[in-house]
Amino acid sequence: MIDLKDITKVYQIGEEKIYALNHVDLHIAPQEFVSVIGPSGSGKSTLMNIIGLLDTADAGVYTLDGIPINEYSENALAGVRNRKIGFVFQNFNLIAKLSAEENVELPLIYAGTPVRERSRRVEQALEKVGLSSRAKHMPTELSGGQQQRVAIARALVTDPSVILADEPTGNLDSHTSAEIMEILEELNDQGKTVVLITHDNDIAKRAKRSIHILDGKLSEVRL
Amino acid sequence: MSMSFKMALRSIGSNKLRSVLTMLGIIIGVIALVVLVSLVNGATKSVNEQIASLGTNYMQVYIWNTWDDPLTSRELETWADGEELVETVAPTIQNSATAKSGARSKQVSVVGTTSAFYDIRGLKLEKGRFLKPVDVQNNSCICVLDSIAADNVVGYRDCVGQEISLNGIRYTVAGVLAENDSMMMFSGESTVYIPFSSMLRQYAELSGGIDSFYAIPPKGVSVSDAAASVRNWLSGRFEKDEWGNDNFYVSTMDALEDSASSVTSVLSALLGGIASISLIVGGIGIMNIMLVTVTERTREIGIRKAIGATRRSILRQFLMEAVVLCMMGCIIGVFLSWCILNLANSVVQGLGLTFDLDAGVVLLAAAFCFAIGLIFGLYPANKAAKMKPIDALHYGG
Ligand SMILES: Nc1ncnc2c1ncn2[C@@H]1O[C@H](COP(=O)(O)OP(=O)(O)OP(=O)(O)O)[C@@H](O)[C@H]1O
Numbered sequence: 001m002i003d004l005k006d007i008t009k010v011y012q013i014g015e016e017k018i019y020a021l022n023h024v025d026l027h028i029a030p031q032e033f034v035s036v037i038g039p040s041g042s043g044k045s046t047l048m049n050i051i052g053l054l055d056t057a058d059a060g061v062y063t064l065d066g067i068p069i070n071e072y073s074e075n076a077l078a079g080v081r082n083r084k085i086g087f088v089f090q091n092f093n094l095i096a097k098l099s100a101e102e103n104v105e106l107p108l109i110y111a112g113t114p115v116r117e118r119s120r121r122v123e124q125a126l127e128k129v130g131l132s133s134r135a136k137h138m139p140t141e142l143s144g145g146q147q148q149r150v151a152i153a154r155a156l157v158t159d160p161s162v163i164l165a166d167e168p169t170g171n172l173d174s175h176t177s178a179e180i181m182e183i184l185e186e187l188n189d190q191g192k193t194v195v196l197i198t199h200d201n202d203i204a205k206r207a208k209r210s211i212h213i214l215d216g217k218l219s220e221v222r223l
Numbered sequence: 224m225s226m227s228f229k230m231a232l233r234s235i236g237s238n239k240l241r242s243v244l245t246m247l248g249i250i251i252g253v254i255a256l257v258v259l260v261s262l263v264n265g266a267t268k269s270v271n272e273q274i275a276s277l278g279t280n281y282m283q284v285y286i287w288n289t290w291d292d293p294l295t296s297r298e299l300e301t302w303a304d305g306e307e308l309v310e311t312v313a314p315t316i317q318n319s320a321t322a323k324s325g326a327r328s329k330q331v332s333v334v335g336t337t338s339a340f341y342d343i344r345g346l347k348l349e350k351g352r353f354l355k356p357v358d359v360q361n362n363s364c365i366c367v368l369d370s371i372a373a374d375n376v377v378g379y380r381d382c383v384g385q386e387i388s389l390n391g392i393r394y395t396v397a398g399v400l401a402e403n404d405s406m407m408m409f410s411g412e413s414t415v416y417i418p419f420s421s422m423l424r425q426y427a428e429l430s431g432g433i434d435s436f437y438a439i440p441p442k443g444v445s446v447s448d449a450a451a452s453v454r455n456w457l458s459g460r461f462e463k464d465e466w467g468n469d470n471f472y473v474s475t476m477d478a479l480e481d482s483a484s485s486v487t488s489v490l491s492a493l494l495g496g497i498a499s500i501s502l503i504v505g506g507i508g509i510m511n512i513m514l515v516t517v518t519e520r521t522r523e524i525g526i527r528k529a530i531g532a533t534r535r536s537i538l539r540q541f542l543m544e545a546v547v548l549c550m551m552g553c554i555i556g557v558f559l560s561w562c563i564l565n566l567a568n569s570v571v572q573g574l575g576l577t578f579d580l581d582a583g584v585v586l587l588a589a590a591f592c593f594a595i596g597l598i599f600g601l602y603p604a605n606k607a608a609k610m611k612p613i614d615a616l617h618y619g620g
């Protein structure tokens with residue numbers, strides 16, 4: 001379903017060209033759990049942002065569900081981000097002035113879901129991450145782990161087929177990290193494709209497939 | 224739609240002081256527009272009522288040349304009889320005299336005229352009667368006082384049958400006019416009406432020429448048509464003066480009304496225009512703060528785009544915020560205008576003036592504010608909508 005062919009992303013800093021992604025080929029099948037590991041600055045986030053349609057490659061073809069993404073309009077891209085992809089970031093990226101449930105509701109509003117259906121699904125999503133009791137809380141009133149769980153609830157509320165998590169445990173202690181990993185594994189068990197970026201080898205090992213990235217180049221490590 | 228309205232309210236509410244300061248420009252602009260236009264409208268209404276109360280179907284003709292082949296009342300009446308467009312005329316000559324009654328002595332204005340004057344001017348009597356045709360035929364020594372003259376010369380209104388003297392000649396009071404409550408007619412001057420013929424006898428030095436007359440058209444003829452026929456006649460009757468101007472002037476009340484309404488509509492447009500400028504300045508304030516808001520919320524825009532917001536929904540969100548900000552300013556402004564007008568009403572109480580919140584100008588202000596919100600909100604909102612998700616997400620770390 002996710003198919004990258006010869007994807008390149010170059011940043012020009014003055015005279016120097018930095019290849020954040022250097023002719024990358026990658027295929028991710030439905031329901032896979034893939035971890036991406038590599039040192040800082042190796043191009044992990046760049047890869048993730050291109051897969052998640054937040055950024056575009058300078059060269060190469062990215063085919064999502066059989067359609068090259070350059071055939072999507074700006075509006076259609078927003079729709080795909082909304083329905084097919086759920087993002088989880090290292091720094092949670094919740095909207096500070098919206099409560100937990102409002103943050104989770106937002107993707108449904110953009111999807112045009114009717115109000116009743118919305119509140120039902122928000123409730124469900126929060127329950128899944130074990131945060132039903134904190135629905136009315138503002139992000140600042142939640143711990144890091146709780147905020148990340150809200151972010152996961154937001155990512156899965158539109159029932160996307162892909163969850164992209166960019167170092168979701170980077171800002172959390174090991175205990176909380178384990179909880180977040182459990183949720184992600186559970187989502188994978190329920191049939192979602194999960195792509196997980198991490199620095200941590202132990203966490204990477206929990207994935208069924210691990211990809212190593214260095215200076216914008218991929219090498220696969222079968223575990 | 225209602226969702227973006229709620230979001231807009233929330234975002235405006237989350238920074239109340241800034242929102243109020245931003246709205247201040249709009250609030251002041253709206254107050255300026257609504258209050259000024261309502262004040263002008265109130266004044267206009269009162270002026271128009273005054274003019275209407277004067278009666279608008281007569282004309283007054285002033286004749287400057289009263290010495291060189293003067294116009295006599297006989298000539299005027301003969302002309303009027305033969306003129307279809309003029310129903311009745313009342314010649315007048317005006318002068319001043321010292322009026323005495325007992326020990327009291329007052330300077331008054333004396334008007335010599337005929338019985339027709341009463342109907343043409345739509346006067347009302349308080350006591351007695353007005354001049355009659357027979358008084359004019361007989362050079363009778365009778366007079367009619369207006370209410371001011373009765374108060375000043377005799378000392379009381381119920382003075383029919385009393386005698387007063389005008390420059391030493393005795394006149395019997397035949398009637399007293401009712402008080403004129405119209406502000407426009409208030410001159411504070413005492414006026415005594417005497418028969419036209421008695422006037423000529425009283426002031427032997429007069430040429431016999433009338434210095435002014437009143438005329439009304441018959442039913443179904445407009446004053447301006449009648450006035451045209453008078454002008455036509457008089458410009459043949461009198462030569463032009465040495466500067467080529469007419470030696471007479473025809474004044475009609477609808478001319479007064481026209482000029483009053485053109486003055487007030489110019490005033491209204493002028494003040495409205497100035498107020499609109501302050502509204503536009505308020506709009507620039509809105510645009511400024513919306514640009515700040517968009518910059519401050521770049522990350523939020525990135526997050527929204529990452530979870531599926533389209534350009535259009537981002538555009539709508541920020542446009543809504545600008546419009547809601549403007550409309551809140553408008554509502555506050557209209558409310559404050561209402562307070563100010565009420566205050567103004569209590570200040571001018573009893574002067575026959577009322578200032579109402581004009582529905583038209585309130586609608587105008589609302590439409591203007593809406594347009595300003597749209598126009599000045601569009602650029603910042605568009606800037607937000609066009610951001611690339613990745614750039615917005617990475618903004619400021
Ligand atoms: N907007 C940008 N402008 C210039 N260079 C960039 C930009 N974004 C990323 N880069 C460069 O691209 C390379 C890859 O960056 P990327 O963010 O993908 O790294 P990463 O693997 O996610 O690192 P980390 O583990 O620290 O998050 C880095 O060398 C970085 O300096």
Ligand SMILES: [Mg+2]
Nearest residue numbers: 044045046166
């Ligand atoms: Mg990164």
